[in-house]
Amino acid sequence: MSATVAVKKVDxxxxxxxxxxxxxxxxxxxxxxxxxxxxxLLVRLSCAEDDSQGQLLDVLWDYExxxxxxxxxxxxxxxxxxxxxxxxxxxxxxxxxxxxxxATDPGLLQAPFRAGIKIDAxxxxxxxxxxxxxxxxxxxxxxxxxxxxxEAGLIARELLLRKRAKTIVIATPPSVLEQxxxxxxxxxGLVFEILDRNYLTRMRRERGFGVNPWRTHSRFxxxxxxxxxxxYADTLREWLGDFxxxxxxxxxxAHHAAPSSxxxxxxxxxxxxxxxxxxxxxxxxxxxxxxx
Numbered sequence: 680m681s682a683t684v685a686v687k688k689v690d691x692x693x694x695x696x697x698x699x700x701x702x703x704x705x706x707x708x709x710x711x712x713x714x715x716x717x718x719x720l721l722v723r724l725s726c727a728e729d730d731s732q733g734q735l736l737d738v739l740w741d742y743e744x745x746x747x748x749x750x751x752x753x754x755x756x757x758x759x760x761x762x763x764x765x766x767x768x769x770x771x772x773x774x775x776x777x778x779x780x781x782a783t784d785p786g787l788l789q790a791p792f793r794a795g796i797k798i799d800a801x802x803x804x805x806x807x808x809x810x811x812x813x814x815x816x817x818x819x820x821x822x823x824x825x826x827x828x829x830e831a832g833l834i835a836r837e838l839l840l841r842k843r844a845k846t847i848v849i850a851t852p853p854s855v856l857e858q859x860x861x862x863x864x865x866x867x868g869l870v871f872e873i874l875d876r877n878y879l880t881r882m883r884r885e886r887g888f889g890v891n892p893w894r895t896h897s898r899f900x901x902x903x904x905x906x907x908x909x910x911y912a913d914t915l916r917e918w919l920g921d922f923x924x925x926x927x928x929x930x931x932x933a934h935h936a937a938p939s940s941x942x943x944x945x946x947x948x949x950x951x952x953x954x955x956x957x958x959x960x961x962x963x964x965x966x967x968x969x970x971x
Contacts, residue, residue: 691748693722693740698749701738702886704728705749709735730897785810790836796829796866805830806837815963818933823969828859831929831965832867838927839869844963845925846897847871848915850954852932853902859931860900871898874911893918903935906957907949919960926961930954933966 693699697708699722706724713720719741726734740746763771788806791798802825809815815834821827831849838844849871851859856873863869872878874892882892891914893899905911919926930936936954938947958964 692720693748698727699724700747700749701736701743701745703745704731704886706736731894734894788837789840790833790867793836793840794829794833794867798829798833799826802826802830802833806833809834809965810837815927815965817964818966818968820968827931827967827969828862829866831931831967832863832869834965835863835927835929836867836869838963843925844927846923847899847927847929848961849900849929850903850906850931851900852935853904855931856900856902869898871900872896874899874901875905879910891918903932903950906953912953912957915957916960919957922960922962924962927963927965928958928961929965929967930958931967933968934970 693708693711695708695711699706699708701724705727707727708722709725710723711720712723719739722738722740724736724738726732726736738746762768785807788803788810790806791803805817805819809817815838817834819827819830821830835844835847839847847869849859860871860873863871872895879892882890882895886895892911893915901911906915936948936950938951938955
């Protein structure tokens with residue numbers, strides 16, 4: 680059943696506790712501060728979206744173009760439907776029970792049963808090893824064509840289902856960004872955003888020039904080239920902090936970031952230095968390469 684949403688007029692004044700729509704997102708009003716007689720209100724907001732819950736934002740209410748107050752989300756209509764049939768409630772209960780069991784037992788897996796692919800036995804081994812580690816830290820060096828993307832997708836999906844991972848960053852060569860995005864969405868139901876110049880421009884247009892693009896979603900694909908660009912790398916460090924619990928880094932073609940030999944003529948690349956600095960900020964790490 681679809682719930683109707685009633686909206687107050689644009690010129691209405693928000694109150695503490697109201698749910699408002701500003702800059703294409705929903706926010707909860709934390710505080711309303713008066714700027715003096717005849718001046719616009721300063722409204723302090725807390726994000727209500729799943730990917731940025733709790734993020735704070737201060738706005739001058741009268742200057743926000745798409746501002747509106749969400750008055751009613753139709754919960755009374757939903758409650759009027761009464762109780763579910765016993766068989767529907769039983770299915771829901773069994774699903775919860777199954778999820779709770781597999782979230783605590785590393786021997787019971789969920790991701791393989793939720794993937795839209797045929798999985799070979801050897802592709803389960805990295806997943807089994809990952810779940811035995813308190814912090815996933817694996818180097819997968821299968822030959823080309825053996826399914827490193829599938830193995831990484833299984834681990835990422837399982838960590839998400841077990842609530843051990845909340846945010847994921849996948850760094851790949853630019854030529855395979857679209858391929859990774861399509862495979863993760865089609866095979867595992869995981870929607871990733873490709874963080875590039877176009878995405879950065881769109882976020883700045885929608886949410887303001889000072890927005891950190893890494894805070895606008897929870898799963899990103901980014902090219903190796905941008906990890907050495909301060910515009911993207913510095914904001915990634917700001918997002919992660921010194922250490923980000925529940926974060927997962929997947930580095931494809933990890934041999935590109937391999938350290939130098941250590942000889943007198945060995946010079947480390949910018950990508951190597953960037954990955955060395957960033958990798959320690961993630962709780963979980965996966966490195967993929969066909970040429971170890």
